Amino acid sequence: MPKKKITKKKIxxxxxxxxxxxxxxxxxxxxxxxxxxxxxxxxxAPRGMRDILPADEHLWHAVKKEAEELSNGxxxxxxxxxxxxxxxxxxxxxxTVTDIVQKExxxxxxxxxxxxxxxxxxxxxxARAYVNHGMLNLPQPVKLWYLGPFFRRERPQAGxxxxxxxxxxxxxxxxxxxxxxxTISIALAFFRDLELPVKLEINSIGCxxxxxxxxxxxxxxYTPKQELLCDACKMRLQINPLRLLDCKEAQCELxxxxxxxxxxxxxxxxxxxxxxxxxxxxEAGVSYNLNPYIVRGLDYYNRTVFEIFPVASDDGKxxxxxxxxxxxxxxxxxxxxxxxxxxxxxxxNLLSSGAQSALGGGGxxxxxxxxxxxxxxxxxxFSLGLxxxxxxxxxxxxxxxxxxxxxxxxxxxxxxxxxxxxxxxHELRKEVPAVASLSKDGLKAQLEIANRLQVRYAIIIGxxxxxxxxxxxxxxxxxxxxxxxxxxxxxxxxxxxxxDA
RNA sequence: GUGCCUAUGGUGUAAUGGCAGCACAGAGCCCUGUGGAGGCUUUAGUUCGGGUUCGAAUCCCGAUAGGCACCCCA
Numbered sequence: 262m263p264k265k266k267i268t269k270k271k272i273x274x275x276x277x278x279x280x281x282x283x284x285x286x287x288x289x290x291x292x293x294x295x296x297x298x299x300x301x302x303x304x305x306a307p308r309g310m311r312d313i314l315p316a317d318e319h320l321w322h323a324v325k326k327e328a329e330e331l332s333n334g335x336x337x338x339x340x341x342x343x344x345x346x347x348x349x350x351x352x353x354x355x356x357t358v359t360d361i362v363q364k365e366x367x368x369x370x371x372x373x374x375x376x377x378x379x380x381x382x383x384x385x386x387x388a389r390a391y392v393n394h395g396m397l398n399l400p401q402p403v404k405l406w407y408l409g410p411f412f413r414r415e416r417p418q419a420g421x422x423x424x425x426x427x428x429x430x431x432x433x434x435x436x437x438x439x440x441x442x443x444t445i446s447i448a449l450a451f452f453r454d455l456e457l458p459v460k461l462e463i464n465s466i467g468c469x470x471x472x473x474x475x476x477x478x479x480x481x482x483y484t485p486k487q488e489l490l491c492d493a494c495k496m497r498l499q500i501n502p503l504r505l506l507d508c509k510e511a512q513c514e515l516x517x518x519x520x521x522x523x524x525x526x527x528x529x530x531x532x533x534x535x536x537x538x539x540x541x542x543x544e545a546g547v548s549y550n551l552n553p554y555i556v557r558g559l560d561y562y563n564r565t566v567f568e569i570f571p572v573a574s575d576d577g578k579x580x581x582x583x584x585x586x587x588x589x590x591x592x593x594x595x596x597x598x599x600x601x602x603x604x605x606x607x608x609x610n611l612l613s614s615g616a617q618s619a620l621g622g623g624g625x626x627x628x629x630x631x632x633x634x635x636x637x638x639x640x641x642x643f644s645l646g647l648x649x650x651x652x653x654x655x656x657x658x659x660x661x662x663x664x665x666x667x668x669x670x671x672x673x674x675x676x677x678x679x680x681x682x683x684x685x686x687h688e689l690r691k692e693v694p695a696v697a698s699l700s701k702d703g704l705k706a707q708l709e710i711a712n713r714l715q716v717r718y719a720i721i722i723g724x725x726x727x728x729x730x731x732x733x734x735x736x737x738x739x740x741x742x743x744x745x746x747x748x749x750x751x752x753x754x755x756x757x758x759x760x761d762a
Numbered sequence: 763g764u765g766c767c768u769a770u771g772g773u774g775u776a777a778u779g780g781c782a783g784c785a786c787a788g789a790g791c792c793c794u795g796u797g798g799a800g801g802c803u804u805u806a807g808u809u810c811g812g813g814u815u816c817g818a819a820u821c822c823c824g825a826u827a828g829g830c831a832c833c834c835c836a
Contacts, residue, residue: 305827308828359834359835361835364763365834381835382836411836413835415763415833415834415835416764416832417828417829418829418830418832419831420836421834421836422836426836493832504834509832558834559835568836618836619835620836621836646835646836649836672795672796674795703793704796705796705797707796708796708797708798709797709798710797712798713797719796719797723795725795733795735796735797737797737798740797740798
């Protein structure tokens, strides 16, 4: 045995040496136009952008389906805005001093000189569409939902990509606090349906008037203490004092304890609005956490703001389950707890560790549409990051709903049968999904593939079956097979599958 | 944009500075019309560019990419 191995190795080695020597020679030769000196580099996807592969299809499908059902179910209409927008739209809507506009947008000048950007978020575009299409003439509120890719040039990180997907919905044209509660409850229903425990953090940042007076107070509070702040917060104090509140530096968090809270500075109308939002949430059985430090980074928000976070710790999970128990019963408790004990997922820990890991967020933006040149129009909405949600699902061992795999395989022998098989495939497709590997010749090879795909039944057609106008249906689990009339295949298969179910 | 860590076949992983192996996946055969097991054969790799060294996957520098944290955000 060892002798053999040695000779094999030697042969391989000399082969490789030979090949190497050749390429070296080629590289050294000065004139060899026909032979490229280097193999071409394999192209890579751009940084922070990924292929979504069939292996993850069940996760994406589950998420998209749920999003669509909820959106439609609550009377929201689907809107698809362009991937590209004028740069000015986002500058005006999102705010010129935010990082998103200043450093993260993909912008370019097209051949006609237009300044265009890949959309970094959806709300601005939806608001633009509302104005453009005169939706103020529709019964208010106008309810719209979207799902699609967005682009921000940030450094990629866990749950953060340069191309990412959001599902979101917007209710425009009505300031009623029940709409705030409605959108929030839809977002939470999404997580509940997918069995993902989350917690809701909510706050009100008031209108521009009460926010202005609060900002003054904040600056008054922090200015004498600014030496104690981190460097970033010293900047924040000058540029955007509100953001002092969500700094995660220890010294800043400590200082924050004594800081004035916005809720104490809300004007009568804003306070009243916020109280009503909370009442509606109470009424809807939604549990929330009042968090005076939720601020949101986009300039257009006012009044209600909220963020949604994954829950990892047991106590958090308990809360979530208690809340839903009335509707769903407690069956799932044990299974879920056991799962987590068996594989404590690093992804889960990561997702729940920092404030940067929000699964989604939203709020009210009553000034945006007027800012874009429309009539003064209140609005509220949210958006969720689908990559983060999928990562969360994966960390919780989300199992796909069964029945998505094809359950029928078509195998053929000989070219006449191959042609017949292609036709059969099309006929079958109308009733049940099927697969085939028509390029394979041997029946063995085809059945191996069928086996790997875990199909339930294989339909086999060969020369003999063509002549007899029949086909073989093989039960892949039982290993038995029967000959049926060719015209009865579809009916027979349907009957068998129905029997299984 | 800043910092830290990482980089070996398609995937997952070995190799005190001294012959780049293993497993899975792929292709083919044992078996010309029947899968799941087994056996055999085979394809395929040190990210790139410099440096140190008799000798580098291994040490050093740089680039690139990825991961993570900060920043910011979904």
